[in-house]
Amino acid sequence: MLSSSPSAIDPYAQPSGSDGLVADYLAELHFRISRLSGGNVATYIPELAKADPKLCGIAIATIDGKTYTAGDADYEFTIQSVSKPFAYGYALERYGREAVLQRVGVEPTGEAFNSIILDEVHNRPFNPMVNAGAIAIAETIKGATGEERAETMLTLFSRLAGRRLSIDEAVFRSEQQTGHRNRAIAYMMLNSGMIRGVPEDILDVYFRQCSVRVTCRDLAVMAATLANDGVNPLTGERAIAAEFVADVLTVMNTCGMYNYAGQWSYDVGIPAKSGVAGSILAVIPGQLGIAVFSPPIDQHGNSVRGVAACKEIAQDFRLNIFRSHVSTATAIRRELHGDVIHSKRARNPPERKLLKETGRRICLVEVQGPLFFGSAERLIRRIGEIDPRPSHMILDFRRVPYADEAACKLLARLATSFVEEGRRLLVTHLGQDSSLAPLRATFEDILPGQIFDHRDAALELCENAIIAEAGISYDATRFALAELDIFKGLAREDLKLLEMLARPMVFEAGDRIIRAGDPALLFFVVARGTVTVELPDRGTGQTLRLASMGPGLTFGEMALLDGGRRSADVVASERVVCYGFSVEAIHDLGRTAPHILTTIYANMMRDFSERLRRANEEIRALEH
Amino acid sequence: MLSSSPSAIDPYAQPSGSDGLVADYLAELHFRISRLSGGNVATYIPELAKADPKLCGIAIATIDGKTYTAGDADYEFTIQSVSKPFAYGYALERYGREAVLQRVGVEPTGEAFNSIILDEVHNRPFNPMVNAGAIAIAETIKGATGEERAETMLTLFSRLAGRRLSIDEAVFRSEQQTGHRNRAIAYMMLNSGMIRGVPEDILDVYFRQCSVRVTCRDLAVMAATLANDGVNPLTGERAIAAEFVADVLTVMNTCGMYNYAGQWSYDVGIPAKSGVAGSILAVIPGQLGIAVFSPPIDQHGNSVRGVAACKEIAQDFRLNIFRSHVSTATAIRRELHGDVIHSKRARNPPERKLLKETGRRICLVEVQGPLFFGSAERLIRRIGEIDPRPSHMILDFRRVPYADEAACKLLARLATSFVEEGRRLLVTHLGQDSSLAPLRATFEDILPGQIFDHRDAALELCENAIIAEAGISYDATRFALAELDIFKGLAREDLKLLEMLARPMVFEAGDRIIRAGDPALLFFVVARGTVTVELPDRGTGQTLRLASMGPGLTFGEMALLDGGRRSADVVASERVVCYGFSVEAIHDLGRTAPHILTTIYANMMRDFSERLRRANEEIRALEH
Known part of the structure; x- marks a missing residue:
């Protein structure tokens, strides 16, 4: 039974202000979790056996760069298997999905992390989260020498953490001297052609990769980088190409917790990866990264306090991926019509009267929130239902943070249908934010000249068209x-x-x-x-x-x-x-x-x- | 090689209007998919072997009750294993999570659907998606007689589909007569105490459950019911308690596609369940349900065309759960201050001057989108940053569809901090929508008298407080x-x-x-x-x-x-x-x-x- 954490914080100390709300929560959680007993410090790497079992740190990093910590969140330890998803992301980026899939599968094994069982049917390790798969992935790390490969890997990990990381030489040497089971796995794979290089060279970079020193705070930021589609929220630097982030998360989700994956999904429901030094890293896409560190591990190799803390956080904050909160309900912020809203162009009484009477032909829709299939489908469906059918439609995208490929496709079809029906579609506020560049490009093809920076100009154009059509403009050079x-x-x-x-x-x-x-x-x-x-x-x-x-x-x-x-x-x-x-x-x-x-x-x-x-x-x- | 679908639609027929955008897509997809070859109609149940391999239907149902279909979407077939997640949801609701977990695990096996291997350590089937687990779950269906149990099950499935379903007696009898492997599994489980009832009775309801006749459209609606937190989007009726929907989806995700689960997660990334009659049902939480039906199945028991169609839909519409679109970026719609926005209460010149000068002490925040941990944390953090610090804060919740427990907890802490600091927090528009009832209850405890139906009243109260404090109100009974x-x-x-x-x-x-x-x-x-x-x-x-x-x-x-x-x-x-x-x-x-x-x-x-x-x-x- 552990009596207290070495850095036990005073649970009654209240950080002030709104910052304190989450910090308070973490402090209370840490106070409880750090007192949990059970598990043992890993001993199969002699250097790890020296770890203090009382250590316990928790960190949360949000996708906009705020970090909350409690306990030993700044204590350094070795990353171990938590390195695997990142190395996998690197391999995908370097060689592409198909090539990597040929070398390493994505099927969970139901076996332990150090299993020597391989997928004989496809002649590859089952997945990149077990040691065999991670060793095959380590072979993809670029460099002519061991030093170059280590530097490639360190550069990647440093970019993920937002600070320069280093290797724990003592742990590295300890792994190198005692990692015979991993040697056996490597030679088995060499024997069947799953790896081609010199096993000792590959193991060298693999052991170094496992020996990178990180803190709990670092891991939370690395997790937040995945949550943030591959961009480090502290530095704004891209660490992993966005298109491979989902693959990394998928494999973490199905294989990250080894033969505890099903129960973990059920109890916690967040893609995660554990390391034998006692850390767990978990990712809530679009929201945050979580990391917990405490050395005692259970029979699956997962940190006892780490599992307990993640369970509580996931439950308290409802972070389970299937309790997630995508909603298509709010894609339309509001609909406004030309009888009520006006451009800044003043109108004379007959024009005002005309717009009051026929202004409903102009409809401005303020779109809001991210556009993906569900929200774009709903937006487009609603546009089709607007009664009376507007002859002039303005879509204001000011509050759309991004639109994915699916949304661009649907909106392209919408724009085409407007063109075909001889109705006018104008779009505004696609300009500044580069995340809307694909949507802008989509519209530029189909709606040349109908793209405006501000809606006032679009509105005025629609009003002018309606007034011109009615033929009531007048030139007052000779006026009474x-x-x-x-x-x-x-x-x-x-x-x-x-x-x-x-x-x-x-x-x-x-x-x-x-x-x-x-x-x-x-x-x-x-x-x-x-x-x-x-x-x-x-x-x-x-x-x-x-x-x-x-x-x-x-x-x-x-x-x-x-x-x-x-x-x-x-x-x-x-x-x-x-x-x-x-x-x-x-x-x-x-x-x-x-x-x-x-x-x-x-x-x-x-x-x-x-x-x-x-x-x-x-x-x-x-x-x- | 199949040359054409029996119901091949004209790919050039363009459904008109916005409705056509998704319908067009499905028609084109169906045209391609229905021509795919490969796989064989299931033969182990003689009645299923009669199925026409050319049949092919696709349906999508949104959480607001819109359905899109293509091909044989209204052809009836038997539900088979697609029934399993729903029966599991029923068991959870009837007996609770813990009791059900003791009887059936949640760990994927890496084995085939009809595996006889059981979890000896915990003395239970591995999960409710393999036959063994589903038979154990069938024992939980309520009823004194076979007919009563069948009716309980049919009532549930009918509520999920939004129409009265029936049992295919021919398939039921065929399964009953030939289901010897399932009999063996049931007796193995009886032998080790995993079930307690009479195997034939349990198998009777299990075979009936598998023989329920559904269409592709029905399955899409059943999937949309899960996507919609358990409420049928067509009827508005609740079919499964919201708190168990995530459990059902989790088990579908890890175990729904048997030993193809890892690759399915990687290629499609949507919780799904396949049935041996050739159907696949997939759920995109908060968005939609998808169903595909086509009899030829592969070696894992999954519909060949179903897998292909789901892959394409998931890729084209970016529906992978880890490409999902939760975003915490838009929790605040806008911030307005009392120097610019005013209640409808007219003010005299000194009052107007005062509000112009000190109105920034009043801040109104329009909150938008669902409130969950990530968005609530960001909202609260932003409130803490508003400069100058408002003495009167109004939160307008009109555009919040719901707030989960985590958000309620964080907002409760926020409200408490305002009370402690002697600042005023007023909340509006929590009224009509019952989905905000928990949030309303949270505030009623901490902020009695500060809950308003409309923001105008809240604004007026803040203005009055500032004017009263300045002592410039006057009684003009005797005025000049x-x-x-x-x-x-x-x-x-x-x-x-x-x-x-x-x-x-x-x-x-x-x-x-x-x-x-x-x-x-x-x-x-x-x-x-x-x-x-x-x-x-x-x-x-x-x-x-x-x-x-x-x-x-x-x-x-x-x-x-x-x-x-x-x-x-x-x-x-x-x-x-x-x-x-x-x-x-x-x-x-x-x-x-x-x-x-x-x-x-x-x-x-x-x-x-x-x-x-x-x-x-x-x-x-x-x-x-």
Whole structure:
């Protein structure tokens, strides 16, 4: 019975803040686990027999690089068989799946780790997690000399752990001097042609590979690297090609715990690998890596405390792969229609009316979460059900972290069906994140010119198409003041007075018509072209478009209130013809004809009230 | 070599619309797969030997009840060993994990399905997927007579398939007459005490269980029921308790394909079960169920075309469990602060200024996606990092489909840490969905009174707390008109004229002060209490709060513009004292003193402009 761990932490010490929640848990778990008895320190390698049985460390590393530890998590020991999955990943990357599969199978044996039984039917070791298979894999490690091979292997392991690792020479020599059973296995394999090289050379790199010094924290990071599709979460460096990570995890899952694999799957349900020095490494794909180290091992060669800790963690955190939490339910964040959401392009009343009435022909779907078969199928099915059938469909991918091949295929078919049906499909926000590059490439082929960085531009394009189709756009170079909202309700003689105040002005594309902070002396009516109201966006450093105005629309009218200052820039988007009205002149007019001013104010207020109503409607839509 | 399937579909027939995308795929796959040769129809049960080797069907069922099929998907055949996982699930549910584990192990054998080798160490069959284990499981089926036991089993299978199933009597009799090897296994087990009942009785229910007639479509739905945590996606009925689904999948994964399990995991990587009549059922948890049926089987007893089809589907759709798509990256939908988002409660200028300046003390986090260890850990960690540290934290769970035990535990710790630190944590939208009941219960213990149906109420509470703390609320029963925004800038003598127009009015809680559609004759200033502007929500049938106003704020002021009609209801939320101003009287005043009207209009416009600016800011925040 072990009474306490050498580094027993005070279970009542509460790390503070949210960081403490998981750290607390691990501390409590460690407190209990480190007191467990049972098992014996491995003795078949003399150097391992010296290990202190009281040592006990636990570490968790997340795929975004956070590590939590308890106990002896920074104590160094030799990696032993935990090295096998990584060497296997290396072999797959170097020689490809088929070539490796010919040399080493993937079938569990039901035999012990050091079994000498080989797959006679296929003339190969059963799998790369038993010693025979691992020795055959060790032959694939590149290098002309033993030193070069050791360096290749160390470089790989160091990249996985995120720090430079080294070999424990004492353990290496001890393994080399006493590893006769492994020698027998190697010669058996040489005899049947399963290996071709000099057994001592292969065993040299194999023993070195088993003698790499790691800590529990290192192993958690190595596990998190697998959980993170092969990219080390601490360094951001790729250690294993993503396409082979699933193969490594599969073999860990079926063969990693030897003849305890079935019960381990049942009790823990996480791909894992144990090492005879007393460590267990476990991987929860897409989430985290776990490592436990404590020397006493059971009859299967698995750390007693390691198994117990993994069982508890898996149960407490529901990490079993079949209690996993993929869900296709949330692929659509929300659907918005063009009658409620609008581009920043201001519209005149007939345009507004048209979009209010027919805007449901525009549908914007915010897609969210990773796209894989289940979520993409559901997304596409939902798009087919949207009623009424939108003639303009915008897919906003801003919240999609990645789309796999299956999703790209399904979305390619969707895009093709839109093209064939003569409906328009626009896609946005595929840009920055390189993980969406395959999806972008898919769409570039099928939807040239329909890919936008921001949805505002896509929305405006759809609105413009609907307005153009209805034929209600107008060019107001020769416009009557009575047509303008702001002058509505004024008598003919009032309009004549105002007409005399209108000053025609021309601006070229890019001209700054109004500058934020300047005194507000004029208000404007656009006759031709488009102006954009914009502000610098403090967040991105880019320019934020607040609104655009075309012919028949006014801007800068807040100037009428009093001698305030401009609150934003207004820039000519193209060549612009507009009419400027001096605020002072209008106020002078108001003094002799007050109803002109009150009518203009009332019109502005109606406009503001309407814009406010629409903004609130949009807020309600966006909140849902 | 088989030349064509009896139901060969036209590969060029394109089902239209989005439904066709997956249907097309299956049709193309079926076209290729149905032409594959190899394997033989099972002969050891004479009745099975009659099967047409050309038959070939494929079906996919999603967890939301959509099925896609190709080929002979509605042809009936006997379920055979595909029944085993479901009977195992039944046994777990009836007797519990421990009791069943004592009778039947979970370790793969590396032996054939009809192996007579038993686990002598534990005195039990190795696992419930080999015949020995399945016979031991058949003994657990409830019933006093053979008929009752058969009915228990049929009821279960029918619930899984979503339609009433029946037994193929001819196959049943054929199995009964020739199943001598199974008899031998049963007697071996009786001999060692692994079963206790009469072997013939147990075999009777076992043979019937194997003789249940199903179609490929049925099997896909049964698989989807497992994928959907035990609830049949067609009927919504629970068929297996959720807590045992993972156990069933685990044993399918390690033992479902017999001594082909390792290679199957490697090539396909989906928990599956094959039956000797030529069917394979595969489960992708949280996504879908797949079934393939085609009689020719290989030396492991697995359908040749079934294995080929599953390989292709798994590869094309990337369904391998270790290529799965759990991601912790999207647990937070967005973070919003109280300086940008506001409750519907209108605020007076000093309150608005305060909230603008100190509103970042309020933080609202929209949580999204399922909460499990990885996502909850990330959510909690992020909450700890929010800078500045919010004194009022609102968690909106509207987009969380469920939270597992691990997430509940972590969130309980989070809530406790807020309580201990004297910070406020409010939670919203835990209500309707019963899948969030455990989370609701967790919070009810720790955060009594902090659970809200909607976030608007939670936001208002936080704002009120900050305003109360600053001591700037005021009671305006005795207010000066000059303090009101709407009269700002008017001279003392103008205010005196207005004061004479103010008519004090009292309303009781629930009184409708303004009714939508009525003519607008008055505008109001609140002196005491709160009024709510509301509209019926066409979507939900409930009432939608547009705004609330307290002392010092005005409502109904659009009446000033002209004789329009009210656009919404205004209701007294409690006892309300307010002052009504006749619009007509103010217009009369405006005729003699026009500057009074223009000043009021300009003030209103400033207010509207400010509200519009804030609304646009909120839209920008909500869009991100």
